[in-house]
Amino acid sequence: MSNNLTIALDIMGGDYGPRSSLPAAVEAVNLIDHLTLILCGNERQIRCELKKLDALTHPRILIEHCSEVVNNDDLPSSALRNKKDSSMRISLDLVKSGRAQACVTAGNTGALLAMAHYVLKMLPGVKRPALISTVPTQTPKPVYLLDLGANVTCDSEVLFQFAVMGAVVAEQAQNIDSAKVSLLNMGAEEIKGHESIKEAAKLLQCSEHINYIGYSEGNDIFSGKADVIVCDGFTGNVALKTCEGIAKLIVHKLTKALNKSLFNKFLALLLFPVLKKLYKRVNPDQYNGASLVGLRGIVVKSHGNASKKAFLAAIEEAVREVERQLPEKIRYKFEEIINKNA
Amino acid sequence: MSNNLTIALDIMGGDYGPRSSLPAAVEAVNLIDHLTLILCGNERQIRCELKKLDALTHPRILIEHCSEVVNNDDLPSSALRNKKDSSMRISLDLVKSGRAQACVTAGNTGALLAMAHYVLKMLPGVKRPALISTVPTQTPKPVYLLDLGANVTCDSEVLFQFAVMGAVVAEQAQNIDSAKVSLLNMGAEEIKGHESIKEAAKLLQCSEHINYIGYSEGNDIFSGKADVIVCDGFTGNVALKTCEGIAKLIVHKLTKALNKSLFNKFLALLLFPVLKKLYKRVNPDQYNGASLVGLRGIVVKSHGNASKKAFLAAIEEAVREVERQLPEKIRYKFEEIINKNA
Structure with a gap:
């Protein structure tokens, strides 16, 4: 076949x-x-x-x-x-x-x-390429996050285009019809954040091509409420690397805690397979790679x-x-728009 | 006394x-x-x-x-x-x-x-107030992170001032002489990141008042290499809330994994105190609060x-x-500069 x-x-x-x-x-x-x-x-x-x-x-x-x-x-x-x-x-x-x-x-x-x-x-x-990758969520489905560092700053039109590309990637990968797209911001209120984000929100609200569900904050990334989360490359890079850092920190602190007594060491031994799997899951960058779209x-x-x-x-x-x-799917979508x- | x-x-x-x-x-x-x-x-x-x-x-x-x-x-x-x-x-x-x-x-x-x-x-x-709080690191000392959301964007002078204020806070709190200060960026290379960050790096390099150690990436926040990490409020807010989100995700995934078998449930029971303490440690925002400086x-x-x-x-x-x-300590430092x- x-x-x-x-x-x-x-x-x-x-x-x-x-x-x-x-x-x-x-x-x-x-x-x-x-x-x-x-x-x-x-x-x-x-x-x-x-x-x-x-x-x-x-x-x-x-x-x-x-x-x-x-x-x-x-x-x-x-x-x-x-x-x-x-x-x-x-x-x-x-x-x-x-x-x-x-x-x-x-x-x-x-x-x-x-x-x-x-x-x-x-x-x-x-207008611009974007780095996109998945991040785990509390649901079985991961969320697509872009841009992860290809563009330090992005104007509203670029953010809009990232939303379109992210939606195509998520719909193809997860075999869904209309991916839920969100913009990463510092608060759920409409008045917060960079002008480019507020402008992009308006473009997305008006577009019939995108299922835009509003802003997400940093803690919402992992909730599974969105299929795609869009931000500039600086913010995405910091968010992704913060995940990497905190996953390392948790393993470090847990290892330390589990080394404190003989009983805890015994626990650690039993827990090792669970923790190893978990570490890989919450450390997406290290394990999934990113695509340039x-x-x-x-x-x-x-x-x-x-x-x-x-x-x-x-x-x-x-x-x-x-x-x-x-790339063909993204091309079709852009032609349609x-x-x-x- | x-x-x-x-x-x-x-x-x-x-x-x-x-x-x-x-x-x-x-x-x-x-x-x-x-x-x-x-x-x-x-x-x-x-x-x-x-x-x-x-x-x-x-x-x-x-x-x-x-x-x-x-x-x-x-x-x-x-x-x-x-x-x-x-x-x-x-x-x-x-x-x-x-x-x-x-x-x-x-x-x-x-x-x-x-x-x-x-x-x-x-x-x-x-010029501007900043929200500052501590984040746990792999060392016994936490790191001070600012700004956490008081200012969406910051020019280089504001970032420089945040470095000064952050250093005063860390030095007073940790009883140290010369706090190591870093700027949060998307890469360790000098050419990366926003212009305001690159300009702030130059100001900090030239200043005899600040022990500036260069850029940090998101994953460096938790390594303990810096005592103070400076960024604009948008970035700091996303980083802090990402910590909150990933801590929740890890607890969720771990709870799920530990519920998979009777043996795992038994493990979970034994582990509960360790995990609870850990969750509090890696979820700083929830437990420490932030100060407006x-x-x-x-x-x-x-x-x-x-x-x-x-x-x-x-x-x-x-x-x-x-x-x-x-506030008096910060006032003295600014007068000195x-x-x-x-």
């Missing part, structure tokens, strides 16, 4: 480079039998690692040699100008040329944004210190987005 | 009104023997409740009748104009007139900001749904701020 699909991987990106990306790649082709992967990076290093994994001759693993690597401290502008043969850039070029239908990287986010924007270009009518191609960004499991999850996300034809308004 | 001190309480504010504020007041005078409280609110209601608590004739409990209450949905401008005999306004008036040395309220934050600013006025040289008087804001314990904690915080002469720069 499923068509063959090809995904380009930036094998060199992230804190662990090939050590986490390559085992994830091998597991992905073993799990998904219609998936071909193009591994972008240092050929010698990739071959050496693939040999260890006994996957050197896998028919659905191809290697694209790249002589450069984008480092975590490379400035976006400099990476864009100078690293044209980097594993990150080549992964994007493969999507642009159509050889791959999506790409996955755990590399430098700033450089990725600059390169992806330059190489793939925006979908017609879309609004571009003419699919780009999934795994966390910089992604483990093999996290990188695999990012590959699987890319596969799902290809199957859902996400533009035509209606024309 | 300690001098008598008098604090005005807005008894009517918050979701529970007298039900949580009055028992807290009675406990406070019983705990702190040099403390006198002026209870501002509906005299009949207060007398009735005090009678139930067997504290109607307590020599250090005074009642100031107020005919109005600021509601949670009152607009700040309207509360300021129309509620001059409200329990919130009278509490502030008592500080202004010198009859009380501080006031505590769990009422409408927006109205409180407007009224406190109008009644008490800013300290010389201070930069004004010519001490104002402590308890959480809207403050329990008796939380309201008591807010009274104790007000007592400590009076003893530390916090202004004189040096003159």
Whole structure:
């Protein structure tokens, strides 16, 4: 039933480079039998690692040699100008040329944004790309949060467009008709917050294309009242990283508390599987990766210190987005809105 | 050794009104023997409740009748104009007139900001007041976070001033010499974030009055690397409420996981005390309250749904701020900076 699909991987990106990306790649082709992967990076290093994994001759693993690597401290502008043969850039070029239908990287986010924007270009009518990811809620369904850091500030029109893109992503992923969309603000009252948010609220209230349910505050993110929560990239980044920090803090405090007596240590041992699962759930960034939406191609960004499991999850996300034809769905939605308004 | 001190309480504010504020007041005078409280609110209601608590004739409990209450949905401008005999306004008036040395309220934050600013006025040289509170870290010391919602946007000078005020608060509270101050940003790199943050970083780097340690990201808040973290009120509000939301989510998920089997239920029972303590620790807003700094008087804001314990904690915080002469310390610091720069 499923068509063959090809995904380009930036094998060199992230804190662990090939050590986490390559085992994830091998597991992905073993799990998904219609998936071909193009591994972008240092050929010698990739071959050496693939040999260890006994996957050197896998028919659905191809290697694209790249002589450069984008480092975590490379400035976006400099990476864009100078690293044209980097594993990150080549992964994007493969999507642009159509050889791959999506790409996955755990590399430098700033450089990725600059390169992806330059190489793939925006979908017609879309002003800015956004980073989107899910955050767990008290319901079985997660909530989609965007933007997570692609844009420091956003005007009301950009926030409106993020609402449209977020709704498409949530509706496709969760197979729902009309995603509930909310704007992140500092209070539920209409008078609070930045002017851009208040203006975006007016645009969303007037739009027949969006099921807008009003403002959310920071604590509402996890309540499940919305399917999509929209904010500027600065706010989204702080909110997501605050989640990461507090999850770490809770594990730290709990570990300390559970180490206080022999009885508590015994408890901790029994509790370990529950806590491990919980930590992963409340630490979304680390485990889900984020997608860059609004571009003419699919780009999934795994966390910089992604483990093999996290990188695999990012590959699987890319596969799902290809199957859902996400950029096309966003393009249709924008055409619909533009035509209606024309 | 300690001098008598008098604090005005807005008894009517918050979701529970007298039900949580009055028992807290009675406990406070019983705990702190040099403390006198002026209870501002509906005299009949207060007398009735005090009678139930067997504290109607307590020599250090005074009642100031107020005919109005600021509601949670009152607009700040309207509360300021129309509620001059409200329990919130009278509490502030008592500080202004010198009859009380501080006031505590769990009422409408927006109205409180407007009224406190109008009644008490800013300290010389201070441009804007800020809401400040502590957040737990992985070290035994908490970190002070400001602004938590008094100002939606802040220019670089305001952020610089918040750094100065935050440092004074942390140094006084933790008895340290030179508090480590950080700016909350979306990345550790110098090129990231709002212009106001980058400008504030330059001001702080150049200042001999502040021990500035660079940017923090959302996840760094809880690491303990800084004593004070500065941001605009929108960002601080989202970060603090995100903490509140994720703490609730974790309790929810853990409760669910621990309900899955009889064995897990047994575990939950054993774990309950550890978890309860942890929840309180990672849910700072709910338990600590926040202080309004930069004004010519001490104002402590308890959480809207403050329990008796939380309201008591807010009274104790007000007592400590009076003893530390916090507004005077901030005034000295600003004079020092202004004189040096003159």
